[in-house]
Amino acid sequence: MNVRFQRGVMALALAVLLAGCSDGGKPGTVGKDLKAVGGLHVAVIPKGTTHEFWMSIHAGAIKAQKEYEAQGVSVRLTWKGPIREDDREQQIQVVEGFLSQGVNGIVLAPLDASALVRPVQEAKGAGIPTVVIDSALASGDAVSFVATDNEKGGSLAADRLGMLLGGKGRVLLLRYQEGSASTEAREKGFLDRMKAQYPAVQIVSADQFAGPTRDTAKRASENLLNRFGNQVEGIFTPNESSTAGMLLALQDVGKAGQIKFVGFDSSEAFITAMRNKQLDGVVLQNPFEMGYQGVKTMVAHLKGQAIQARVDTGVTIVTPDNLDTEASKALLNPPLSEYLK
Known part of the structure; x- marks a missing residue:
């Protein structure tokens, strides 16, 4: 057995020994x-x-x-x-x-x-x-x-919508999906705040679910707008996909900008919608x-x-009025390209 081979065997044995003892x-x-x-x-x-x-x-x-x-x-x-x-x-x-x-x-x-x-x-x-x-x-x-403090996020959405409606009107909540603790907390925060601070606001629907994707949310939104579109003045959606689906449904039926609308989370489409007066605010996590x-x-x-x-x-809320502040920009445009290469 030559020296080089002996050294190789010893190095391999040492590596195995260390691997076996490390955890x-x-x-x-x-x-x-x-x-x-x-x-x-x-x-x-x-x-x-x-x-x-x-x-x-x-x-x-x-x-x-x-x-x-x-x-x-x-x-x-x-x-x-x-x-x-x-x-x-x-x-x-x-x-x-x-x-x-x-x-x-x-x-x-x-x-x-x-x-x-x-x-x-x-x-x-x-x-x-x-x-x-x-x-x-x-x-x-x-x-x-x-x-996030998700209940607080829901209450921020209720305050925004309640203010836009002058404390009265008819509102619908499109929930996300059963079992999701974060969005359930947002929905609870929204409903509790509305009940406590805006008793003249009527919740006409709060038992429908958007489902997990933008497409399922769009279908659920279309169903709700078919039933309540001529009756509601305000809408709240508690996450990115439900907000995206509702926005698309409102745009399709020509009601975007006619109904006060507050969503949750951020995307380029939401920023554009706020600039076009089709979305009145988004509650933002980090x-x-x-x-x-x-x-x-x-x-x-x-x-x-x-x-x-x-x-x-x-958690905070971004509206068309504070969209271009440095704090809002930081939340709306995280440095994805810097880290996701």
């Missing part, structure tokens, strides 16, 4: 050697992967990763989620897949408050902590919740900050640092 045998545990070099693998699982909202969360997560890299801390991010925001089974499978891969931590936006309880519980049992972002989980197994803080919170937890159980990433 103590538990897939989610950060072993001493791994902690020393800061090598971590974090999975980020959104509700869906098509809307601009999730792209912003992805970009924020990458910003956090790059900051750690600049500090000499290696954080590997894997981004994976269902295509549609009603595919509970696919999201559950994604979580379970990461458990078998042995990631160190999971940052999860659960598309159903109850359906994701068991997978997160299984992750905890495997030593893999979860930070929940965007939408609450009906469980105490997550180590932190990083999200999904970029949500993705950023979700990863920062997880890495801090994995490194043994103290973290907050609840991180509020803020």
Whole structure:
């Protein structure tokens, strides 16, 4: 056996030995050697992967990763989620897949408050902590919740619509979909605020659901406008896809700009609609900050640092009047191209 071959065998044996000892045998545990070099693998699982909202969360997560890299801390991010925001089974499978891969931590936006309880519980049992972002989980197994104050967002929409209507009129609410804790909180905040502060405003419909996509939302909106289009003066929609679907339906029937309309989340189409007086405001979260803080919170937890159980990433309302302020521009135009290359 020549010297070069002997050295190769010894190097391979050493590598196997180190790999076998680095995590103590538990897939989610950060072993001493791994902690020393800061090598971590974090999975980020959104509700869906098509809307601009999730792209912003992805970009924020990458910003956090790059900051750690600049500090000499290696954080590997894997981004994976269902295509549609009603595919509970696919999201559950994604979580379970990461458990078998042995990631160190999971940052999860659960598309159903109850359906994701068991997978997160299984992750905890495997030593893999979860930070929940965007939408609450009906469980105490997550180590932190990083999200908008969604009830406050709904109340901001109610105040905007109530002011535009002079405190009276008929309004419809197109809900998003059952099981989504974030949008259910917005809907509750909207209805509670209307009832408490604008008793002369009549809610003519609040039991219809937009569904997970812009197309399903457009169909639901068309049905509502066929039933109530000549009766309502105001509309509220609680997320990006429901707002997009309603906007398209209003444009198709020639009522865009005739009915006061407040939506949620941002897109180029919404900015254009506000400039064209077809949309009277959007309640904005900060999904970029949500993705950023979700990863920062997880890495801090994995490194043994103290973290907050609840991180509020803020909520505000943008209208045609404040559309061009620096604060609004920052929320409406997150730096996606800088991080999603």
